[in-house]
Amino acid sequence: MAALRRDWLHAPETILLVTLAVLAGAFATTALAARAYHNRRRVLAESWLQQGSADLRDGHSAAALSDLQTALIYARQDVPDDQQQAYSLDLAQALVANHRPDEAHAYLIDLWERAPDSAKLNLELARLAVNTGDDSAAKRYYANAIYGIWDGNAQQIQQKQRDTQLEFCRYLIGRGERTAANSVLVAVAGSLPPDPALHTQVGGMLAEVGANAQALAQFQEALALDRRNHAALVSAGLASFALGDDRAAVRYLGQASRERPQPGQAEALDPAAARDLAVATAVLALDTSQAGLTTPERAMRSVQSYQLAKARLEGCANKLGVSLPKPVAATAGSPGAPATNANPAPDDVPAVYTQALKMQGSAREADLTRDPRLIDSLVKVVGQMEFAASANCGPPVEVEDEALLRIAQRAAAAQP
């Protein structure tokens, strides 16, 4: 009987059945143990990630680094790949914050090799390249990020792409690469959603790269959506001013100045915008070439301009210690003696002043009204005085002088 039991115990069928049973039991036990183990590691990974992220936010970069490294150890096998990317990205940021860009680069490159079209990874690599001054890598990764794969719905993806494009533009502007920045901005501007703030932001960047007309178009888009948008009004005013459209500048800036000041600001306009508004207003008040002016009005403006410019030139000469020739008594009604040098050198203060003195006799409203041709000669002399004063004593301080210089510059630019 004992021998029979022993044979039965070692019979192949028994062995097979027992083996299968033990194997099944071992599988079940291992599965339970593995499940508990993975759960625990996931929890640990998550808690260390949260702690690391909090440390990173609070600026405790060294602690964040240690926490995130620990988090990544637990995340390696127990957190899905896409989430692991977030761990590594945080870790890379912590490394950058700890001034260890090479290590951050190694982590990011490792991830990038596995997901080269990940826009987020390319963006982080681009930022890292910006930090390390690797210009070509920065441009390459920014471009990859813009055209890479983003997470989220269509709207979110568009927003992320746009943000990346704008970040790239800021980088290009910072490096003085205005043409490249302009091309990216034009592309961005073409697909902006109806958002005044966004139009204003893009317009502002276009203005930074000198594309004032495109910038103005963006501000106008913003104002079309929100006509009282203060930032857009100011920016449109500044762009119009830059484009030489003083009337529009006065309109936009004037409207902005009447709006309630922006939070945190005492005045509705910042000093630069206020100055531009004043200059543009002065231009509109002094410019003799404005359409619709009568001859007496033009004569009055030209005399006023002459007095202002002459006073500035005299002040400049005084400041420089240059002695100016005495005024010659002029006969009323005579057009004045012809200049010894009709076109003196722009920086030759005495010569310009001499030229101005010769026109002094004509700088009377009645004479000018009688002979409107003299208005143009007088305006020309005004321009010469402003150029001479600016060349020797720096940019004008007074708003009216700046307006006169602006008028003169515009006139000079319009000459063939």
Next chain:
Amino acid sequence: MSDGPAPLTESPQPAAPVEAACPPGFFRRFGVRSQALFERARASLSMREDNLFLLLAVVIGLFSGLAVVCFRIAIDLTSLTLLGSAAAPGPLRVILVPTLVGLPVAFLALRFFPRVRGSGVTQTKSAVYIYDGYIPFSTVIGKFIICALAIGSGQSLGPEDPSLQMGAGIASVLGRWLRLSRENVRLIAPVGAAAGLAAAFNSPVAAVLFVIEEVIGTWSGGVLGAIVLAAVSSVVVERFFLGSEPLFQIPPYRMVHSLELVGYAVLGVVGGLSSLVFVKLLVFMRPRLKAWPRWTYYLQPSLAGLIIGIIGLKFPQVMGAGYQYMDQAMHGQFVWQVLVALALLKVLATSLSVSSGVPGGMFAPTLFIGAMMGAAVGAAQHRFFPGFSGPLGSYALVGMGTLFAGFLRVPMTSVFMVLEISGNYSIILPVLISNTVAYLISRSFQPTPVFDLLTRQDGLDLPSMEETREQSVLRVENAMRKPVGLILKASDTVADAVSRTAEMTEDPLLVSYETGRWALVRKAALESALNSGQGDLPLLEVLPSGRLPRLHPDHPLDVALRLLRDAPFLPVVHRADARRLIGILSLDDVLAAYRRVSAANVGSGV
């Protein structure tokens, strides 16, 4: 070593009666029809022995995989419980945990599981070569518990070596339960060893190669299939439960410049020298600690733990297996000074752990040291020759293989391990250069491999696989002599042959056939044929049809010995033209060749 699995029994046993295999009354309850079905099922289960061997290999692989998964979980949970989840545990824990846990580790190892002390590789080899493949199940249990405690508490050891022994133990238990023959139980242990190592490493190819290179020493076709099956099964189980993530996240390799290879050659030199330092320190410390009084054996793991804890205060990376830190080294997380410090401290810590008798593996520490050294060399090359430097991770990876080749002295495994871990064939060139340099340096200055040194320190004399591989094989060309005397042609008549050989002293004589066949004929047989009236017949009609074996110059003498059997000598012929006789070989010639080599070895002191 046999060429394949020996038959399970000398002759197939008749199937046991069904009644003997089933409980009494079984068929009474389920009827005769079920009995017929059972008979048929049983017949289909009665497979050939070699198939059973392969099936058993799969089962061993599954069990080994499960055991290794549980083992790794146990190590991690022990570490989490004892040292906490932070990458850098608090100072009190770092000091106290390895010190205090050293006490139960020593107690369990000395009192309850004495067979678990030492390296799993040498233990498995001992089982194979000394104990006929016998590894008690208690060793598996002991290895599991004690190693989980030791590694989890921060001792500088790895889980691969114990996994190897656990796999071998499981295989041995299953083999004995199945009543395999002694030869097969001996063969099945390496199968389990490969399964255990494959699961621990997550690298089946490297595991298979290691077992072949270090445990069984030969490419035996019969057992290779079983080893591969077991390794693959165990890796499948391991990946099923622990995920298919590789051990390391390897940065992609690309060769920046061909001069970069010089850096890898330098890495080979550094790796070879590091291996030497590691081996020398280990073989220096181990016998000295062993020579201390026996009662100190209970305290030595604690003492080692204390020193490792002190190191861990500044460099916690040295504690435990350290895989995560190898990963960090691959990603340039340490400056070169730290990398060198970590490598040297790991050498010290591991030597302490192993020498103090803590059971555990040296694979992970070897990889750790290699990764740190490799990354350090890479960092130096990046600094001084930035134009000729590839990714830092590649140096760390190649460094691992380099230490493997230099310290463990398994050149093939070291190459394939790197390829398998990296999944990138293009790294082969740096690996080959670095590993070869390290291997040659290590072998030149330390002729005996580390595992052989350890077994010899334990008083065992196991076959050294490296020595076996490198033993010069004596071939037929080393022993044969020039043919003398007349060679008859099969077309010669008997009378002619008798007349031509009458004056000759040589006997028997070779007969050459046009077909390339050879035969031996004795003069007496010729004369007898002549006397019986067959003088006009050609020899080919008179000679028996049996074929005389023929040899080629490149045949090993072992083959020649088997073929010689009762023949006084055999012809050695050209491989391209079997009719062309190059020499002859007799048993005396073979013995003379062996004597010459033996005398030469004695003379050179080998």
